[in-house]
Amino acid sequence: MAEEQKLFKVTIDNITVEVEPGTTILNAARKIGGDVAPPAMCYYSKLKGSGGKCRTCLVEVAAGSTADPRPMPKLVASCRTTVMDGMIVKNITSERVIDARAGVVEFLLLNHPLDCPICDQAGECHLQDLSYEHGKAGTRYEFSRRTFEKHDLGPYIQLHMTRCILCYRCVFTADQLTNKRVHGVLDRGDHAEIATYIEKALDNDFIGNVIDVCPVGALTDKTFRFKNRVWFTKPVDAHCGCDKCSGQVTLWMRGDEVFRVTARKDEWGEVEEWICNTCRFERKKVSDWTIEGPTEVSRHSVISQGHYVGITKPAETIDKVMGRKPQLLMDIHTVSGVNDPNVDLSEIEGPAHSDDFKKQ
Amino acid sequence: MQSLTNRVKPVDRKPMTFLEKIYLWEIAKGMMITIKHFFKRKPTIKYPEQKREFSSVFRGLHILNRDEQGRERCTACGLCAVACPAEAITMEAAERKTGEEHLYREEKYAARYEINMLRCIFCGLCEEACPKDAIYLSQTFTPSNLTRAQFIYKKDDLLIPDPNKDPEQYAKALGDRKRPQ
Numbered sequence: 001m002a003e004e005q006k007l008f009k010v011t012i013d014n015i016t017v018e019v020e021p022g023t024t025i026l027n028a029a030r031k032i033g034g035d036v037a038p039p040a041m042c043y044y045s046k047l048k049g050s051g052g053k054c055r056t057c058l059v060e061v062a063a064g065s066t067a068d069p070r071p072m073p074k075l076v077a078s079c080r081t082t083v084m085d086g087m088i089v090k091n092i093t094s095e096r097v098i099d100a101r102a103g104v105v106e107f108l109l110l111n112h113p114l115d116c117p118i119c120d121q122a123g124e125c126h127l128q129d130l131s132y133e134h135g136k137a138g139t140r141y142e143f144s145r146r147t148f149e150k151h152d153l154g155p156y157i158q159l160h161m162t163r164c165i166l167c168y169r170c171v172f173t174a175d176q177l178t179n180k181r182v183h184g185v186l187d188r189g190d191h192a193e194i195a196t197y198i199e200k201a202l203d204n205d206f207i208g209n210v211i212d213v214c215p216v217g218a219l220t221d222k223t224f225r226f227k228n229r230v231w232f233t234k235p236v237d238a239h240c241g242c243d244k245c246s247g248q249v250t251l252w253m254r255g256d257e258v259f260r261v262t263a264r265k266d267e268w269g270e271v272e273e274w275i276c277n278t279c280r281f282e283r284k285k286v287s288d289w290t291i292e293g294p295t296e297v298s299r300h301s302v303i304s305q306g307h308y309v310g311i312t313k314p315a316e317t318i319d320k321v322m323g324r325k326p327q328l329l330m331d332i333h334t335v336s337g338v339n340d341p342n343v344d345l346s347e348i349e350g351p352a353h354s355d356d357f358k359k360q
Numbered sequence: 361m362q363s364l365t366n367r368v369k370p371v372d373r374k375p376m377t378f379l380e381k382i383y384l385w386e387i388a389k390g391m392m393i394t395i396k397h398f399f400k401r402k403p404t405i406k407y408p409e410q411k412r413e414f415s416s417v418f419r420g421l422h423i424l425n426r427d428e429q430g431r432e433r434c435t436a437c438g439l440c441a442v443a444c445p446a447e448a449i450t451m452e453a454a455e456r457k458t459g460e461e462h463l464y465r466e467e468k469y470a471a472r473y474e475i476n477m478l479r480c481i482f483c484g485l486c487e488e489a490c491p492k493d494a495i496y497l498s499q500t501f502t503p504s505n506l507t508r509a510q511f512i513y514k515k516d517d518l519l520i521p522d523p524n525k526d527p528e529q530y531a532k533a534l535g536d537r538k539r540p541q
Contacts, residue, residue: 117437117491118468226453226468229438305442330508337514338450338472351455357471 008085012036012059013093025078025089026057030268037268038091039101039130041108041215042167043079045270050172051079054165055104056130060097063088075100098134105135111146111190112216113162121217123230123302126269127165148193153183154202156222156281157211161193164218170194170210177274178204194218205244208280212263212271223281224252224260225351231302233259235295240288244276250295255339257346258284264295284346419484419497422475422513423520423533427465430522433494436470440486440495448479449486466492473515477502498533 007018012029013036019028027045029037038059043051051057057079061072066086075097078089091097109131116122148161166185171194174181182202186195202210211219233252240247252260261280263271283289297304318326333341348356379385405412414420425433436453454471456464463469480502486495505511521529 115466117435117439118466122437226436226455228453229442231442232438302442306447332476332512335509335512336450336474338452338474345452351468352452352471353454353457354460354471357452357454 006085008083008087010083010085010087010089012089013091019083021082021085023083024051025059025061025076025081025083025087026051028083029059029078029089029091033267035092038078039126039134040079040268041126041130041165042169044169044172044213045268047169047172047213048176050167050169052077054108054167056101056108056134058097058100058104060090060094061087062090062094101134102136105131106139106141108165109135109139110141111162112165113145113147115163119160119163119217120220120225120230121163121214124269125217126215146190151195153219154207156208156277157202158220158222158225159194160218160220161195163216164194165216166192166194167215169213169215170219173210173213174202174204174207177206177209180204205276205278206274208277209263209271209274211280212265215269221260221262221280222350223284227259227345227348227352228254231305234307235297235303237264237292237295238289239292240279240283240290242276242279245279246273246275247279248273249275249279249289251289251291253286256286257344258286258289259346267298414499418499419482419487420500421477421498421502422480422486422518423496423498424473424515424518425494425496426520426522428523429462430524431461431463431465432469432519433465433492434470434473435466435468435492435494436473437491439489439491443485443489445483445485446479446481448476448481450474450476470515473518475513475518477511477513478508 005020008021008023009016009018010025010028011017012025012032015032015036017028017031019031026038026040026043038057040051040057041054043054043057055077057077058075059078060075061081063069063071064087065084067084069086078091108127112127116125116128119125122128146162151159151161153159168185171181171184174183183194185192187193208221211221214220230252233254235250235252238249238251240249248264249261250264251258252262261275261283263273263275263280266272294307294309297307333339345352427433436451438451441447441449441451450472451470451474452472453468456467456469482497484497487497502511520533523530
């Protein structure tokens, strides 16, 4: 098929874009970018077969195609519906979509605990963003929420099943990245849960990616657990010569300590390149990495707080004028116990406990 | 030149009259003002014996609250620290172990919690940001001190006394705040 493929013209929120046949509405909207792109909780472009579960990406199709311009009767999941030539899609311009999305958020939050103050994902949680942007302030649910016991998925991954929204992303990751999957979704309906049979440890070099893939705080990094809030750590791009993966990562640092290592994420919150467990969990020293520079963080993200980009520090002139360095009235580390230079929180395996702090 | 306000007074450069030159009249005029103030209501109070009542929305020294079972409410979510415009609050979190449920309300708690009272501007944004009802600004002000180091308030300095173990101190700490509920 040497001949040029015909591009489909699709109009989303009055913006026309040309895409290849077979593209989904969601990907066409992402090509436009900005607010036009519907939010997605389960769809992940790097995972085959993902999508179609969370219903947050619902859009209204006002005209099916040029050949058949009838509108689709119901809202469609944009991650699963492919475009047709001349299709007219309404996303944020449609009242129905906004109303439906608020309903979907309410459903997702039915069983999701509101333990954001405790959750390590807070600040980079997609469900937090989604409910902030599309949800309603209150809930009408009066019954007790679904709760589960905490599972340990191996030494590095913590599973909080209570927070899970059953997006299946981690199951697809384990299926497609590793050659044997030991976790999956058990039971049905309200009882459905991500679990491993007989608490089997997930031992695979790339299984740590399920943490990055998880849109909520159900799967979190145990080596970072409760160490710090995401927005107090500073993301920097770094790389290392890893023989298993590309070694392109983001380090989340406080001072000279590496608190957490994650894969780099694009503007849709999707991983750019998968990284291996060694990079993610074991390389927690600055000397292991070549730092490239601060990660670009959206100005609207809480993570950008306190991170001043593109400023030059004014030169210190006191020593030139006075002929000596200014006298320090107090070294904060002699008084404060927080961020003690002699203690590396990042080197404690797992979360800190009361005995870790008593020692000092 | 056009004046910026309508309150400009041109400088009077007329030579002084005889009455002004001897100054006595002017002194008497000044003394009249001073003497008038003897008979006015005094704006000052005798401080240690007399104390002025604080406003019901006075924002003073912080306290870290406990729940009715005496467990610490703070879960080290960091929202007070991120809301703080003066960056006075710092903390470090730890995980609650089994057997510590009577000490901490949530799974995570603040192992270290410090407020730098030299930086704090008592704006009360931490109180507003707290999702767990853990931090409150009380009706007392920070006592003065001779060293800077004493102004770094640790968690022990901030925590309210346990209502079960030390009800007297707890009641004293609550004070008689008359705040419209």
